[in-house]
Structure formats: structure tokens, C-alpha cells
Amino acid sequence: xxxxxxxxxxxxxxxxxxxxxxxxxxxxxxxxxxxxxxxxxxxxxxxxxxxxxxxxxxxxxxxxxxxxxxxxxxxxxxxxxxxxxxxxxxxxxxxxxxxxxxxxxxxxxxxxxxxxxxxxxxxxxxxxxxxxxxxxxxxxxxxxxxxxxxxxxxxxxxxxxxxxxxxxxxxxxxxxxxxxxxxxxxxxxxxxxxxxxxxxxxxxxxxxxxxxxxxxxxxxxxxxxxxxxxxxxxxxxxxxxxxxxxxxxxxxxxxxxxxxxxxxxxxxxxxxxxxxxxxxxxxxxxxxxxxxxxxxxxxxxxxxxxxxxxxxxxxxxxxxxxxxxxxxxxxxxxxxxxxxxxxxxxxxxxxxxxxxxxxxxxxxxxxxxxxxxxxxx
Amino acid sequence: xxxxxxxxxxxxxxxxxxxxxxxxxxxxxxxxxxxxxxxxxxxxxxxxxxxxxxxxxxxxxxxxxxxxxxxxxxxxxxxxxxxxxxxxxxxxxxxxxxxxxxxxxxxxxxxxxxxxxxxxxxxxxxxxxxxxxxxxxxxxxxxxxxxxxxxxxxxxxxxxxxxxxxxxxxxxxxxxxxxxxxxxxxxxxxxxxxxxxxxxxxxxxxxxxxxxxxxxxxxxxxxxxxxxxxxxxxxxxxxxxxxxxxxxxxxxxxxxxxxxxxxxxxxxxxxxxxxxxxxxxxxxxxxxxxxxxxxxxxx
Numbered sequence: 025x026x027x028x029x030x031x032x033x034x035x036x037x038x039x040x041x042x043x044x045x046x047x048x049x050x051x052x053x054x055x056x057x058x059x060x061x062x063x064x065x066x067x068x069x070x071x072x073x074x075x076x077x078x079x080x081x082x083x084x085x086x087x088x089x090x091x092x093x094x095x096x097x098x099x100x101x102x103x104x105x106x107x108x109x110x111x112x113x114x115x116x117x118x119x120x121x122x123x124x125x126x127x128x129x130x131x132x133x134x135x136x137x138x139x140x141x142x143x144x145x146x147x148x149x150x151x152x153x154x155x156x157x158x159x160x161x162x163x164x165x166x167x168x169x170x171x172x173x174x175x176x177x178x179x180x181x182x183x184x185x186x187x188x189x190x191x192x193x194x195x196x197x198x199x200x201x202x203x204x205x206x207x208x209x210x211x212x213x214x215x216x217x218x219x220x221x222x223x224x225x226x227x228x229x230x231x232x233x234x235x236x237x238x239x240x241x242x243x244x245x246x247x248x249x250x251x252x253x254x255x256x257x258x259x260x261x262x263x264x265x266x267x268x269x270x271x272x273x274x275x276x277x278x279x280x281x282x283x284x285x286x287x288x289x290x291x292x293x294x295x296x297x298x299x300x301x302x303x304x305x306x307x308x309x310x311x312x313x314x315x316x317x318x319x320x321x322x323x324x325x326x327x328x329x330x331x332x333x334x335x336x337x338x339x340x341x342x343x344x345x346x347x348x349x350x351x352x353x354x355x356x357x358x359x360x361x362x363x364x365x366x367x368x369x370x371x372x373x374x375x376x377x378x379x380x381x382x383x384x385x386x387x388x389x390x391x392x393x394x395x396x397x398x399x400x401x
Numbered sequence: 402x403x404x405x406x407x408x409x410x411x412x413x414x415x416x417x418x419x420x421x422x423x424x425x426x427x428x429x430x431x432x433x434x435x436x437x438x439x440x441x442x443x444x445x446x447x448x449x450x451x452x453x454x455x456x457x458x459x460x461x462x463x464x465x466x467x468x469x470x471x472x473x474x475x476x477x478x479x480x481x482x483x484x485x486x487x488x489x490x491x492x493x494x495x496x497x498x499x500x501x502x503x504x505x506x507x508x509x510x511x512x513x514x515x516x517x518x519x520x521x522x523x524x525x526x527x528x529x530x531x532x533x534x535x536x537x538x539x540x541x542x543x544x545x546x547x548x549x550x551x552x553x554x555x556x557x558x559x560x561x562x563x564x565x566x567x568x569x570x571x572x573x574x575x576x577x578x579x580x581x582x583x584x585x586x587x588x589x590x591x592x593x594x595x596x597x598x599x600x601x602x603x604x605x606x607x608x609x610x611x612x613x614x615x616x617x618x619x620x621x622x623x624x625x626x627x628x629x630x631x632x633x634x635x636x637x638x639x640x641x642x643x644x645x646x647x648x649x650x651x652x653x654x655x656x657x658x659x660x661x662x663x664x665x666x667x668x669x670x671x672x673x674x675x676x677x678x679x680x681x682x683x684x685x686x687x688x689x690x691x692x693x694x695x696x697x698x699x700x
Contacts, residue, residue, distance in 0.1 A: 127658060130513055132593035133624055135520040149658050167521025208512055215658060238512035240487060271651065282591065283565025283620055286646040287688065290670075293649045294686055302650070307509075307548075307566075335567040335574070337536065337550050338431075367550045367570060388571065389689055 025234045027248050028071040030113045032230035036214075039203045041196060042226045046115030052096050055114050059092055062116040068095050071111040072104045073253045078147070080104045085117055107252065118226060123216035124183070125149045126197065128204040137165040139201060141183045145216040163197075169205040171198055192225045207245065208238030257320050264316040265306055273298025275399045276321040276330035276359075278314065280305050280339045288333050291388065297396035300327045307338040314347025318355060329360045329398040331391060336367030345373035349380055360398045364391035413540035413585040414560070414605040414612075415503060415531075416479070420544045423468065423477040423501075424449040425492045426484035427459045431507075435483065435548055436460045442551040444544045447475035468499040481537065481546050482506040489533060490515035497522050505546050506532035506596070516594040523596070530596025536566040536588035547588065549573075557582015559695065560606035562599060563618035564589050564625070568646055571688050572618055579692035584612040591620070599629035607638050614640045614699045616691055617682065619673055621647030626673040634680035640698035642691050643677045643684040645670045 030048035037043045046062050048071065049055035059066045070082035077083060082104050084095040102109050125145030131138040144152045144159045153160050163179045165171070176194060184193045196217070204212045211233040218228045239246045251259065261268035267282065271289075275297045279285035282304050289299040301321060305313050314332070321327055334344050344365060351357070364385045365373045374384055385391035422439065426432040427449025437460050439446055448463050448471045455466035465471040468480065480501045482492045489508040496504045497519070511533045523530060531538055537547010542556035553570060555577045563569040569588055576583060587602050589595055599617060606612045619626040626645065633641055648670040674684045683694050 125658070130517065130593065132513075133628075135517060135594050137514070137517060153658075167517060167524070205514065208514055210513065213658065235513050237486065237510045238514065241512070269651070279567075281565065281567030283563075283568030283618070283646050284571055286620060286650055287568050287571070287644070289649040290646060291687060299649060335570045337567060337570055338548050339567075366574065367553065387689065389687060 025236055025239065025245070025249055026073050026253070027232055027234070027245075028073065028111065028250065029069065029230050030071055030111065031248050032232040033113070033227070035203060035207065035232060036227055036230050039199050041199050041203075042224070043230065044115040044118055044226055044228060046113065048111050048113050050111050052093060055092060055096050055112060056089060058114040059086075059089075062114065064088055065117040066092070067115050067117050068092070068099055069113040069115065070099050070102060070104060070109040071113055072107045072109060073250060074105045074107060077104050082109065110252070118218060118228060119221040120216075120218050120228075121221045122219040124219065124225075125215045126200060126217050127211065127213035127215065128200055128209070129211045131164070134164065136167060137201075137204065139163040139165070139197060141179075141197070143183055143185070149215060165201065169201070171201055188223060189219060189225060196225060203232075207232070208235045208241060209233060210235045257323065261303070261317075261320055264313060266313060266317055266320075267302070267304040267306065268317075268320060269302040270324065271299050271301050272326075273300045274326050274328040275395055276300045276324065276327040278303050278305060278317045278321070278330065278332045280307070280334050280336075284333065284335055288331065288388065288392070291392045292331070292396060295392050295396050297392070297399055300324055305339070311343050311347035311350055314344055315351045315354065318351045318357075322355060322357070322359070327359055328401070329362065329395045331395040332361065332363045332365075333388060333391060334365050334367070336365070336369060339367075340369045341365040341367060341373035342369040342376060345376040348382065349376065352380065362391050362395040362398065364388060413543060414602070414609050415529075415538050415585055415587065416540040416544040416546060418445075418543050420479045420503075420546070421445050421447045421475065421477050422479045422481060422544070422546055423447060423465075423471045423475065424462075425451075425468070425480060425482045425496075427451055427462070427464060428454050428457070429483055429485075431548075432483035433459050435507075436462065438551065439545055442545040444546060447471070447477055468495045468501060472499050472501065477501065479503045479546060480505065482508055482532075484508060486510035486512075490519060493519045493530065494522055497526065497528055500528065502528055504528065504530045504596070505535070505537050506530065506590075507535060507537055507548055508532075509534035511592065513592070513594055516592065520594065520596070531587065532590040532596060534592045535590030535595075536569060538585065538587050539583075540585045541583050549586070549588070553577055554586065555582035557584065558611050558613040559583045560602075560609070560612040560615045561586040561618070562589065562602040562606070562615070563587070564591050564620050565618055565646065566591075568688070569618055572616055572644065572691060575689045576616070576692050579696075581692050581695065584609060593623060599625050600632045603629060603632055603641075604636070607636060612639065614642070614695045616695065617641055617643045617677075619643065619645045621645075621650055621670045621673075622668050624668060627676050630673075630676045630680040630682065633677075633682055637681060640695065641682045642695045642698065643674075643682045644688055644691065645673045645677070645684065648674075
């Protein structure tokens with residue numbers, strides 16, 4: 025789960041990390057108050073959860089009230105990659121001497137949490153990582169949240185050459201690591217971390233992503249979610265316990281298991297069709313799930329035919345069959361349905377469907393061939 | 402390695418007739434349902450563990466309060482976990498403390514930092530974790546520990562290793578339909594941090610005398626398939642056929658700069674197919690092509 029910069033800034037501030045003074049505003053009056061308190065010049069930063077906002081003109085520096093009024097109005101009109109700017113972060117402009125990068129994430133190949141730091145921070149950090157990998161330093165946590173301070177001291181010296189900055193930097197590193205573990209982040213990043221002309225280090229940006237699997241431990245974080253960034257159908261699907269991603273094609277799919285769902289989409293494509301969605305009904309076999317899945321897929325008017333591909337394990341085929349019958353009763357089904365059921369309780373499922381004259385296919389290839397042909401009609 | 406079979410019986414890896422299984426979360430809905438399925442299959446389930454419910458019996462097997470007690474009294478050497486995600490870390494740590502050689506975690510939805518902590522606890526031990534978020538392990542005809550449908554499997558000499566659940570069933574089903582039985586099928590789990598990876602299992606299959614061919618089933622994301630490809634290029638003594646899911650998946654969402662910095666390569670399905678092919682694996686387009694290609698390569 026992603027949160028906005030202003031929300032991440034609040035979390036960093038509460039953790040004792042040095043952030044730039046300011047606040048978030050959704051209307052001009054608030055922005056003016058914040059600017060008066062912080063002191064001009066201030067930076068107005070559009071709060072959107074997509075990258076490239078700088079290049080899209082979403083960040084503006086203003087020197088007085090008049091400039092702020094004009095810039096604020098312009099930003100509120102702006103759409104960045106299709107997303108409206110609802111909130112604007114107003115912060116004091118800082119005097120940048122040098123930009124650093126720090127980020128904490130999980131390096132899954134090493135089964136460990138890693139702090140990444142570089143004295144070459146800023147927007148080109150990924151380019152730096154490619155061209156000059158020696159400029160990127162990595163500090164592995166070795167499994168635990170308790171930082172080996174001696175090792176960290178040595179590490180900090182490798183990034184911050186100026187001895188007067190090292191103590192500040194070490195404190196920042198420790199606090200960022202602490203936030204990462206306490207909030208179950210998948211990413212906690214400051215880019216740039218700025219050395220100001222008066223020798224202070226401050227976070228000039230804040231980015232946090234959270235581990236969705238850990239949200240049960242953090243109800244306060246879950247409430248920070250901005251639902252504007254989630255497709256309405258995808259949101260609804262999640263409430264039903266379905267994993268759904270809308271795509272551009274014309275073959276709707278309902279599959280159990282993410283791997284099989286992806287393979288089904290791949291094969292639809294290889295056999296000349298285009299999948300309209302990814303949909304994993306998950307492990308349990310509630311007939312209601314099939315009904316809900318069909319409801320969501322049928323809303324997409326591009327869909328010309330629907331494939332149900334189930335390999336029963338935990339999921340029982342007869343439950344899926346019951347769901348299909350229920351959907352036939354309750355829903356207006358203007359497109360053909362192709363069904364392939366194999367595995368647990370397959371025989372019972374086929375009997376149920378045969379009574380309603382729904383044909384089933386024994387193999388995935390046959391079923392996909394059939395659904396692609398129907399969708400092309 | 403205690404989980405490997407005796408010298409005179411090399412028909413499988415990880416599990417065999419001597420596997421004595423305890424079920425953590427046996428009194429729960431999934432735990433009791435799958436205990437029954439495992440018993441039906443012939444798995445030696447020697448007990449269950451649910452704190453506070455010791456002394457009861459579920460599906461005819463005794464329930465213990467702790468893993469240590471189950472190990473002492475019932476001689477368990479394999480644990481399978483069905484407890485809810487928020488308790489799964491403690492369940493695995495309890496197995497590690499009790500010294501259970503093989504731990505199979507079916508539970509999905511574990512926080513990644515919980516798994517990192519578990520991996521740290523596993524370091525410098527000879528214990529092995531499979532999963533989390535996996536279908537389990539089966540050595541057909543001998544022992545099934547997990548949630549896979551037993552009847553689609555058939556004893557034989559093909560080793561299957563996969564990151565997926567139902568897609569593995571699809572692959573196994575095709576093998577069985579064409580008369581190719583399996584030595585062992587291992588579901589590694591779909592999470593970013595997992596107990597056991599492709600290379601660990603590939604290595605066991607290469608050393609297992611009765612495994613004559615191997616199927617590797619991967620998917621988009623991560624770099625385990627690339628690492629496996631390098632291993633196969635250097636160490637493979639047996640033919641390997643591969644399938645990679647997710648060629649049609651839309652490009653993944655970015656994970657800040659840090660994700661791009663630590664991932665050294667391309668994690669798309671096409672990139673994985675290319676490197677596996679370059680390292681000697683025959684990568685097929687359809688799961689139903691696996692048996693014939695494998696048969697040709699084993700010849």
C-alpha cells in the first residue's frame with residue numbers, strides 16, 4: 025500500500041527524523057497560513073501517488089502571497105497521469121548544498137532488510153546505480169531490527185565524508201530503519217536527503233510503501249489509503265475476496281490460483297485471443313464468489329466470452345458449479361460461458377452442470393480454443 | 402540430512418514412508434479438513450498441535466499443546482502449518498526451537514518481515530522450511546503433506562518444482578495423463594521471501610538416483626529462475642523442462658528507487674524464458690507440451 029508524501033512526512037516527523045517545516049493544504053486559505061508560518065519562499069508540491077510529477081509541472085517554488093495564489097490555482101487544475109491534485113504540500117524552500125539518497129527495503133534474494141545510501145542522490149539515482157554502482161552503498165540488517173552500531177558507524181563514514189555530518193546521518197539512518205520495522209514497510213525512502221548550506225541534514229522528500237500482508241497489525245495505516253488510486257471494480261473484487269485486475273481484451277477469465285490464472289491468460293493470447301482481466305477466485309470454494317466474479321466481469325462491455333478454468337484442490341469443483349448455476353439464474357448473461365473443471369469433486373460438478381446443459385471441457389487447451397473462437401465471432 | 406531417505410531407497414526427496422507428520426492448527430477448519438485428506442492418502446500423521454487443546458483427538462490423531470511435546474511423544478520429524486497468518490511466525494519458530502527437520506508452511510499472507518525473522522532463526526541449523534504460501538510437498542504413493550489433490554499424482558521418476566499452486570496441479574495432471582509419474586512435487590510458495598528456493602530443490606533432484614527428469618515451473622517477479630538457470634548450466638546432470646507464467650501480465654508497479662537499485666535484472670517472463678533456454682532448459686509454451694518434450698529429452 026502506498027501513501028502520499030505528506031502522510032509519510034508526518035510519520036517521519038513523529039519518528040524524530042528532520043523534515044522541512046510546512047503542512048498540507050487542500051484549499052488556498054490553508055496554504056497561505058502554512059506559508060506565512062514557514063516563511064517565503066515556499067515550495068508547493070502536488071500530492072499524487074504516481075511518478076514524474078516534477079516533469080508534469082506538479083512542483084512550484086513561490087516567493088510571495090501573489091505567486092502562491094496563482095501557482096496554487098494552477099496546480100489544483102492540473103491532472104498528473106490522469107489523477108487530479110487534491111492536496112498540496114507547502115514547505116519552506118531550503119538552500120541545497122548537496123543531495124544524498126537513503127532508502128530501506130527488503131532484498132528478497134538475500135532474505136534480508138537492506139539500507140541503501142548514496143552521496144549521489146536526486147532524480148538520477150537509478151542511472152547512477154547503473155553507470156556507477158560503486159556510488160551506491162548497502163548496509164544489510166542481518167535479519168534483525170537491532171542495528172550493530174559499530175558497523176553502522178563505519179558505513180556512515182563511507183557515505184558522508186564530512187565528519188561534522190556523520191553523527192546526524194547516523195541518527196537519521198537509525199531512525200529510518202526503526203520506522204521501517206515498526207510500521208512493516210516494504211519501502212521507506214528519502215530522496216533527496218539534503219545537506220543544507222548551513223550544515224544541516226533534512227529530508228526533502230518522503231516515500232513509504234507498506235506490506236499489505238502486515239496491515240492487520242496497523243489499522244491506523246490502513247485508514248490512510250487513498251481510494252482514488254484504486255479501480256472501483258478492483259476495490260469491489262477485493263471486498264469479495266477476489267484478486268482482480270482489469271485488462272484491455274475481450275475474453276473474461278475466472279481462475280483459481282494466481283499462477284494458473286496467469287498461465288490461462290498467456291494461453292488465451294498464444295491462441296489468438298486477448299484476456300479482458302486477471303481474476304483469481306482464491307483458495308476457498310464459496311459459490312457466491314463465482315457469482316460475484318461474473319457480476320464484475322459482465323460489467324465490462326468489451327467482454328465477448330468468458331472462460332472459467334478451475335483446477336480443484338482446496339477449491340471444490342461442485343461448489344464452483346453451484347455458483348455458475350446460481351449466476352445463470354440471477355444474472356443476465358449476454359455472452360457465452362466456457363467451463364473447464366478438473367480436480368476435487370469434478371464428477372459431481374459435471375453432473376450438476378449437465379442438468380442445466382452446460383458443457384464442460386476436459387483440458388485447458390480445448391477450453392481456451394473454444395472461448396477464443398467464441399469471442400472472435 | 403535427516404529429511405533425506407535411506408541409502409537403499411532413493412525414490413523421492415524430502416518426504417517418504419518414514420515421514421512422521423504433525424499438523425499445526427489441526428483443530429481449525431483447513432487444518433482438520435486437510436488432515437483427513439492426508440490420512441486418506443496414507444500419510445503418517447502422528448499428531449496435531451493446538452495450544453490449550455492438548456489431550457483431544459482430531460480425525461483420530463492426538464492433539465498436543467506444544468510441538469516439543471509432539472516430537473517427544475509421537476516422534477514427529479515433519480511439521481505442516483495451517484494456522485492463520487498472524488500466528489504463523491510463532492508456529493515456525495516453535496518448530497525451529499523443537500528441532501523439526503522439515504517444516505512446511507501452507508499459510509498465506511505472512512508479513513514479509515516475519516519471514517525474514519524466521520530465515521534468520523533458521524541460519525546455522527540443518528532444518529528446512531518450505532513455503533510459506535505454498536501447496537506443500539508430495540512424494541506420490543508415499544506421503545502427501547499439504548493441500549494438493551492426491552489423486553492426480555502417480556508414483557514415478559519426474560521431479561516437479563514450482564512457485565505456484567494450482568498451476569503445479571495442471572503440470573502434474575498432464576504428466577500423469579501421459580503416463581509419467583512423479584518422484585516428488587515441491588511447491589515453494591509465491592512470496593518474495595521463502596524458506597527454500599529452486600536451486601535447493603534442483604540440487605536434491607540431481608542427487609536423487611531415481612529422479613530422471615525435472616520440471617521447473619516459474620513465474621514473473623524475483624530472480625530465482627535466473628539463479629536456477631545458472632545452476633542448471635553448471636551442475637545439471639538430468640534434463641530440465643520449464644514453464645514460466647505471466648508472459649501476458651501487464652508490467653508491474655514500481656517499488657520506489659530502492660527496488661530498481663537492488664534488482665539487478667529483468668524480472669519479466671520473457672527474460673526468464675530467455676536465460677533458462679540459454680542454460681539448456683527447454684521452455685514450453687503450453688503445460689500440456691511438458692510430457693512429450695521431457696520424454697524426448699530423457700531418451
